[in-house]
Amino acid sequence: MKIGGFELKFENKDILKSKIKEILDDEVSPENLINNKSINDLAEEISVYHQELMYQNKELMRIQGVLEESENKFKSLFFDAPIGYVIYKHTGEIELYNTSFSEMVSLDKKLQKRDNITKFISPEFQDAFYLHMKKLVKKGQEEELELKFLGKNKKKDVKVISSVWEINDEKHIKSAFMDISEIKEKNRQIENLSYKDQLTGAYNRRYFNEEVKRLDAKRNLPLSIIIADVNGLKIINDTFGHDVGDKILRGFVKTTKEILRADEIVARMGGDEFAILLPNCEKNYTEKIIKRIKKNIEQKEIEGLKISVALGYSIKSKIEESINIVKKDAEDIMYKDKIFDEKSKKRKVVLTMLTTLHERYKREEEHSKRVSELSYKIGEAMNLGQEKINLLKISGLLHDIGKIAIDYSIINKRGKLTKEEFNEIKKHPEIGYRILNSVPEYSDISQIVLNHHENIDGSGYPQKLKELNIPLESRIIKIADAYDAMISERPYKKKMKKCEAVDELVKYSGKQFDEKIVNIFINKVLDI
Numbered sequence: 001m002k003i004g005g006f007e008l009k010f011e012n013k014d015i016l017k018s019k020i021k022e023i024l025d026d027e028v029s030p031e032n033l034i035n036n037k038s039i040n041d042l043a044e045e046i047s048v049y050h051q052e053l054m055y056q057n058k059e060l061m062r063i064q065g066v067l068e069e070s071e072n073k074f075k076s077l078f079f080d081a082p083i084g085y086v087i088y089k090h091t092g093e094i095e096l097y098n099t100s101f102s103e104m105v106s107l108d109k110k111l112q113k114r115d116n117i118t119k120f121i122s123p124e125f126q127d128a129f130y131l132h133m134k135k136l137v138k139k140g141q142e143e144e145l146e147l148k149f150l151g152k153n154k155k156k157d158v159k160v161i162s163s164v165w166e167i168n169d170e171k172h173i174k175s176a177f178m179d180i181s182e183i184k185e186k187n188r189q190i191e192n193l194s195y196k197d198q199l200t201g202a203y204n205r206r207y208f209n210e211e212v213k214r215l216d217a218k219r220n221l222p223l224s225i226i227i228a229d230v231n232g233l234k235i236i237n238d239t240f241g242h243d244v245g246d247k248i249l250r251g252f253v254k255t256t257k258e259i260l261r262a263d264e265i266v267a268r269m270g271g272d273e274f275a276i277l278l279p280n281c282e283k284n285y286t287e288k289i290i291k292r293i294k295k296n297i298e299q300k301e302i303e304g305l306k307i308s309v310a311l312g313y314s315i316k317s318k319i320e321e322s323i324n325i326v327k328k329d330a331e332d333i334m335y336k337d338k339i340f341d342e343k344s345k346k347r348k349v350v351l352t353m354l355t356t357l358h359e360r361y362k363r364e365e366e367h368s369k370r371v372s373e374l375s376y377k378i379g380e381a382m383n384l385g386q387e388k389i390n391l392l393k394i395s396g397l398l399h400d401i402g403k404i405a406i407d408y409s410i411i412n413k414r415g416k417l418t419k420e421e422f423n424e425i426k427k428h429p430e431i432g433y434r435i436l437n438s439v440p441e442y443s444d445i446s447q448i449v450l451n452h453h454e455n456i457d458g459s460g461y462p463q464k465l466k467e468l469n470i471p472l473e474s475r476i477i478k479i480a481d482a483y484d485a486m487i488s489e490r491p492y493k494k495k496m497k498k499c500e501a502v503d504e505l506v507k508y509s510g511k512q513f514d515e516k517i518v519n520i521f522i523n524k525v526l527d528i
Contacts, residue, residue, distance in 0.1 A: 084177035087165070090137045092116040095172065104156065104179055105149055117175075122148035122155050132162065137171055140164050146180070157184040197268040199246055200253040208267035208275055215279050216316075216323045224286040225327050226276035226313040227334040228252075228293070232349035233272040236305065238434045239353065239405045244303045251302045252309065259292050275327075286313050304356040308348065310338035347439050350401070357404040361411060364400060367484055372396030374480035374525065375473075378517065381524035382476075392473055395448040399477050402432030402449070426461050429453050448473040452481060455512045475514040479505065479521055482513070502528060 084101030088094045094115050105120040121129050125147035132145045142163045148155040162175040195207035203211075215223060230252055237245040249272065256266045256276065266276050278286060290311050297309055312334030316326045358365030375396035379389035403411060406428055410421045417425065429450050436446035451474035454460035456467055486501035496504070502522055509515040522528050 084179075085174070086117065086177065087172055087174045088117050090133060090171050090173060092118050092133065101177060104158070104177055120149055122150055124148070132160070133173060136162055136164050136173055149177075149179075157181045200250050200268050202253045202257075202274065203265055203267040205267065205269050208265070208269065208277065211265060211267075211277060212323055212327070215277065218319045220279040221317060221319065222280070222282055223316045223323070223326075224278040224281040224283075224313055225315075225323075225330045226278065226286065226290060226311060227269075227327075227330040228256075228274045228276065229310045229334055229338055230272040230274075231308045231310060231338070232438075235349055235435055235438045238438075239402075239431055240303065240305075241405070244305075248302050248305070248307050251300060252297060252307065255296045255300055256293055259289060259296065275330075281315070283315060286315060304360065305349075306352050310334050312337055347441065350398075350435055350439055350442065353404050353435060354398065354401055357401060360408065361403070363488075364403060364411075367488060368397050368400055370484045370488075371399060371477065371480045374484065374521075375477050377525045378476045378480060378521055381520050382517075384472075388473070391444060391448075392476060395445045395452075395473055396477055396480060398432070398436065398442075398445060399449050399452050399481060400428060400432070401435055402428030402430065404435075405431045426453070430462050447471060448477065450474075452477045454478070456514055457511050460512070475517055479513050479517055483521070498526070502526065 079098045081098055082100055084098065084104045086094060086097040086101045094117055118126060118129060128145060129147060132143055135141075136143050142161065145160050145162075147158055147160065149158045157180045159178045159180050160175050161178075162173055165172045165174045195203055197204045212225075230248060233245050233248065236248060249268075252274070253266060253268070256274070260266060260276070260278075264276065264278050264281075266274055269275050276289075278289065281289075290313060294309065294311065297307055300307065312330050312332065314326045314329035314333065316323055358368070372393050373396070375392040376389055379392040384392070406424055410417065410424055413421065429452060433446045433450035436442040436449055448471055451463070451465060451470050454463065454465045454470045454474060456470070456475075458464050458466035483501055483505060486496045486504060487498055489495045505513060505518050505522070509518045
């Protein structure tokens with residue numbers, strides 16, 4: 001009898017037949033007749049054996065039900081399991097598999113049992129899987145392995161746990177395949193976060209240091225290290241905010257990556273400093289890379305600003321040389337480059353900002369030129385001396401440079417400014433001060449620019465200075481600035497006639513304007 005796929009041998013029925021025959025034979029013998037053994041006794045004995053047979057049959061039916069239930073549970077667990085299960089010969093021929101396995105390898109129901117399991121394994125893992133099967137058969141112990149399956153659209157990361165199963169004295173392998181692609185991807189993302197600078201997308205200091213150790217081998221020589229520092233980033237951050245500064249850092253990384261080869265890396269070491277690692281690079285190639293970086297960066301504009309970088313490099317040519325000393329040499333050369341040209345580079349950043357302001361607001365360029373010219377004439381009329389007169393001319397040209405950081409919509413707004421908008425406009429003297437004060441040769445001008453909106457009576461901004469506490473040059477520029485603003489067309493008002501503007505200067509003399517300078521301006525510069 002077969003129950004649940006198993007052969008059950010049951011001999012009770014044959015025993016019962018034999019027993020009945022024995023009893024009957026015994027019963028009809030002369031001896032039994034002599035002993036007067038009744039037929040009722042015979043029937044009773046047969047009945048006992050019959051009841052025993054019925055009990056055994058009932059028990060068999062119960063066992064068959066248990067086995068069928070167990071078989072159904074096994075089928076459910078095997079075929080509906082979320083893990084891919086497969087049973088195959090030690091040669092790789094598949095004998096049984098479940099739905100999850102077929103989905104894992106992106107197959108349909110046409111998968112044949114005779115298919116070899118190795119056909120679904122990525123080629124680079126074939127040898128490892130053959131070794132996996134060989135160990136299983138030889139040792140008979142459970143084995144684990146990570147490999148890649150050939151999925152429908154892409155390869156899948158899979159973990160396999162296998163053991164040996166003997167059926168009819170033949171060794172088979174049963175394996176559980178788990179798709180770990182999502183786990184692997186999350187681990188890759190975590191690793192990526194630990195090695196990448198999240199702001200720029202460059203590698204971070206940790207990754208750079210590990211790569212230096214890894215590449216510090218004879219096969220990678222000569223090994224070049226370039227150290228780069230973005231110029232003027234502090235001025236840009238102070239003037240435009242860190243969002244613009246961050247864009248410039250990202251722009252530097254993007255431009256540099258476009259130049260480098262696949263095995264060359266750029267890493268952010270902190271702040272505005274970067275390191276570039278070039279394995280197997282001779283001096284000529286390294287210098288070529290530096291020239292290309294400088295050229296491409298200087299041609300790039302971010303938020304209307306041109307940027308520049310200081311660069312230094314050093315090369316490890318012999319294995320006995322210390323890579324740390326090579327890196328230090330590259331840093332020293334970069335700092336020399338930065339210090340040697342720092343003044344001109346900072347000045348260049350300031351002039352770039354001024355150019356950007358004038359390109360963005362043509363009206364501001366014309367206004368600054370007129371204020372510069374009027375301030376120069378007032379200085380001449382006051383006999384201030386050529387040095388101060390020249391200072392006035394430059395200060396007049398730069399007096400509104402802080403507006404570079406003010407929102408375009410506020411500067412060009414038609415109609416009256418709101419209180420919040422006016423407060424934004426009032427920030428431009430301080431912004432201009434920070435820009436100019438970053439360049440030593442502009443430090444005197446920065447003070448003049450800071451105070452050119454102060455009033456004689458102390459009602460101005462940003463420091464509410466009074467009378468002689470306001471620098472003379474600031475008092476001069478204030479008058480030139482106010483006069484030109486009144487006689488010029490503005491988005492929020494119509495221009496005045498010159499005589500009306502003069503009346504306003506006279507009206508507010510002693511309050512907003514220095515009365516003596518107003519008189520000199522009217523009488524000697526305007527010749528009224």
